[in-house]
Amino acid sequence: MHNITRVALVGGTHGNELSGIYLLKKWDKTSQFARWPQLELTQTIANPRACEHSVRYMETDLNREFALEDLQNYRLVGYEQLLAKKLNQQFGPRGRSPVELMIDLHNTTSNMGACLMLLRKDAFNIGMAAYVKDRMPEAVIYFQDNLPKERKRFLISVAQQGVTVEVGPQPNSVLQQETLELMETMTAHILDYVVLYNDDKLASLPAGFEAFQYTEDLVLPTDEQGQRLAMVSKRLDRRDFHPVEPGDVIMETFDGVPICWEGDYTAYPLFINEAAYHRSHSAMSMSQRIVLRCADYF
Amino acid sequence: MHNITRVALVGGTHGNELSGIYLLKKWDKTSQFARWPQLELTQTIANPRACEHSVRYMETDLNREFALEDLQNYRLVGYEQLLAKKLNQQFGPRGRSPVELMIDLHNTTSNMGACLMLLRKDAFNIGMAAYVKDRMPEAVIYFQDNLPKERKRFLISVAQQGVTVEVGPQPNSVLQQETLELMETMTAHILDYVVLYNDDKLASLPAGFEAFQYTEDLVLPTDEQGQRLAMVSKRLDRRDFHPVEPGDVIMETFDGVPICWEGDYTAYPLFINEAAYHRSHSAMSMSQRIVLRCADYF
Structure with a gap:
């Protein structure tokens, strides 16, 4: 050691x-x-x-x-x-x-x-x-x-x-x-x-x-001019690391159309609406819940 | 009219x-x-x-x-x-x-x-x-x-x-x-x-x-170099428009000394820890609660 x-x-x-x-x-x-x-x-x-x-x-x-x-x-x-x-x-x-x-x-x-x-x-x-x-x-x-x-x-x-x-x-x-x-x-x-x-x-x-394990990043949909067409749903706001099931609403367009989570796993979002990532129109990262045993590493 | x-x-x-x-x-x-x-x-x-x-x-x-x-x-x-x-x-x-x-x-x-x-x-x-x-x-x-x-x-x-x-x-x-x-x-x-x-x-x-009526602005204490010596107390954070009584703790120095509200009235703080005012080391504005009667103005 x-x-x-x-x-x-x-x-x-x-x-x-x-x-x-x-x-x-x-x-x-x-x-x-x-x-x-x-x-x-x-x-x-x-x-x-x-x-x-x-x-x-x-x-x-x-x-x-x-x-x-x-x-x-x-x-x-x-x-x-x-x-x-x-x-x-x-x-x-x-x-x-x-x-x-x-x-x-x-x-x-x-x-x-x-x-x-x-x-x-x-x-x-x-x-x-x-x-x-x-x-x-x-x-x-x-x-x-x-x-x-x-x-x-x-x-x-x-x-x-x-x-x-x-x-x-x-x-x-x-x-x-x-x-x-x-x-x-x-x-x-x-x-x-x-x-x-x-x-x-x-x-x-x-x-x-x-613990939570990174899986992927989600971006907001944009039009040809790069303008956002949707925002993160208020159901998710401030709910980092709360479970999102396949089919759950995660975003909403400005004219009210819901956008659902299309992954096939229970995701735990983080960096929801993080200000620093606004240029890339990032909505959130997704992660999965894992349980780690110390004995596997020592 | x-x-x-x-x-x-x-x-x-x-x-x-x-x-x-x-x-x-x-x-x-x-x-x-x-x-x-x-x-x-x-x-x-x-x-x-x-x-x-x-x-x-x-x-x-x-x-x-x-x-x-x-x-x-x-x-x-x-x-x-x-x-x-x-x-x-x-x-x-x-x-x-x-x-x-x-x-x-x-x-x-x-x-x-x-x-x-x-x-x-x-x-x-x-x-x-x-x-x-x-x-x-x-x-x-x-x-x-x-x-x-x-x-x-x-x-x-x-x-x-x-x-x-x-x-x-x-x-x-x-x-x-x-x-x-x-x-x-x-x-x-x-x-x-x-x-x-x-x-x-x-x-x-x-x-x-x-309604609330503006009374005054409070700034964080600073040293000779303009460095902050204190921060807004966590008792106030996110509690805009909640009453603060004379003597209540409103800030705390980095070595743990509380700073109390010295006004002689019940104050209702707003713009607590507003990011845009960080350059002026603004801590919050204070207001008083008032009740207005429409008949007095029509």
């Missing part, structure tokens, strides 16, 4: 998601980092200029700029493309990073609660998910390890291990105390887990836990 | 507030404007470029650019300052406008429900508020007629009469069906009222109604 000591806490990857930015400020101010003396914790604001302007990004989404070929492509010189190269220097390089864990702090405008998003199913991540869900039953565990390789170009890909803490609903450029506290609780549990993991004291983990 | 016939419906004054933009599209597509043949209805997207970019504004807040002296100041050539002059030409000029009523459609990220915002207490507005509140009991009537003159520089100031329909909570760049329906219901009631008003058929108005 490999020790996880160098841990990078990152906020402000999206400049208008305030909980991570303020959590780092709060922990700095109140010396909370000293709670984990066993770890070499660093804290970083990934996109300070976007934070200053309180926008998601200046030119392109920083959290989609970490594909290995893009990091190595010297012709990509947009603002966030350059920033990604700098962060890859600072925390990477991707594939050979000395940073053992990166925790990237995000908000969503969708009602996803405190969501732990994981890109791999390995013993470290499964243990983390089991631990967090056990200590924080309201947490949602979400696996997107089945995303196609070309979509795994998140900032956390630069480090050896990475997790995303995604908390909502919170409008962009807003700081809500309750959302901040959810993020704080989940992040502290993750760090507590890392210490236990290093000490090989995972015996008390639960046997298994409930 | 003066007839109100020329009515301008305006959406997209802020480009990331989607309900108004889509309400106009929806009504256009489904020929809803024909419901009020007695009125000369026009529909306008005030800031199409901001809508295209899904931002509140390009350079400055369009809805603060309609002070008479600014409209007449030819040295003000920022994007929205020019746009304001164009809109003043189109709908005004302010003080001599042929447009008898402008209805400006807005969203807020705060939990204000369907809120009818009025800048004057005259017979027309009082009747409108009474009518809307009677048909739509969940509506909130909000008067800001006591705003200082220098702050009355909204787009609606260009027309003879103006009202703002403000519906929330809805994150910026998001379209929620329920929010759209609340805006649609309130706007239709306003237009129905105008027809009744012109026909002098107001006899059935209720004797009075509950």
Whole structure:
């Protein structure tokens, strides 16, 4: 078993998601980092200029700029493309990073609660998910390890291990105390887990836990001019991770025609009506409920 | 009594507030404007470029650019300052406008429900508020007629009469069906009222109604560098128009010190944690509950 000591806490990857930015400020101010003396914790604001302007990004989404070929492509010189190269220097390089864990702090405008998003199913991540869900039953565990390789170009890909803490609903450029506290609780549990993991004291983990597994993305229908013809049905709004059965209404056109879920499985939608995805007319992502047994991974 | 016939419906004054933009599209597509043949209805997207970019504004807040002296100041050539002059030409000029009523459609990220915002207490507005509140009991009537003159520089100031329909909570760049329906219901009631008003058929108005009256704005405390030292207390979040008593906790510093309401009256906060006001570190506006009697104005 490999020790996880160098841990990078990152906020402000999206400049208008305030909980991570303020959590780092709060922990700095109140010396909370000293709670984990066993770890070499660093804290970083990934996109300070976007934070200053309180926008998601200046030119392109920083959290989609970490594909290995893009990091190595010297012709990509947009603002966030350059920033990604700098962060890859600072925390990477991707594939050979000395940073053992990166925790990237995000908000969503969708009602996803405190969501732990994981890109791999390995013993470290499964243990983390089991631990967090056990200590924080309201947490949602979400696996997107089945995303196609070309979509795994998140900032956390630069480090050896990475997790995303995604908390909502919170409008962009807003700081809500309750959302901040959810993020704080989940992040502290993750760090507590890392210490236990290093000490090989995972015996008390639960046997298994409930999680959600990414399946597909749904977009709103548009006309030839790219104008939306429908919106997400109000039956779904704010009901992220609630089951949708085949045939259930999920959208409605502006003249009142219902659009139903055509999948052949019970879907659990997330990122319902997420503001950041409005340009692509994304309606929601779909997932399936799964139950994972820790014994299968240890 | 003066007839109100020329009515301008305006959406997209802020480009990331989607309900108004889509309400106009929806009504256009489904020929809803024909419901009020007695009125000369026009529909306008005030800031199409901001809508295209899904931002509140390009350079400055369009809805603060309609002070008479600014409209007449030819040295003000920022994007929205020019746009304001164009809109003043189109709908005004302010003080001599042929447009008898402008209805400006807005969203807020705060939990204000369907809120009818009025800048004057005259017979027309009082009747409108009474009518809307009677048909739509969940509506909130909000008067800001006591705003200082220098702050009355909204787009609606260009027309003879103006009202703002403000519906929330809805994150910026998001379209929620329920929010759209609340805006649609309130706007239709306003237009129905105008027809009744012109026909002098107001006899059935209720004797009075509950409303809220603007009192003051509260900002978050900041340090010498302009960094926030506190956030709105979670006890208030999403509780717009719920009473706050003197001494109640309304904010909390990042190291956990509560900040209490120091006013000497029961306040009803609104625009709690509104995203658009993050630059000014606005925490909320305060109002007082009032009861208005129609007989006092007719």
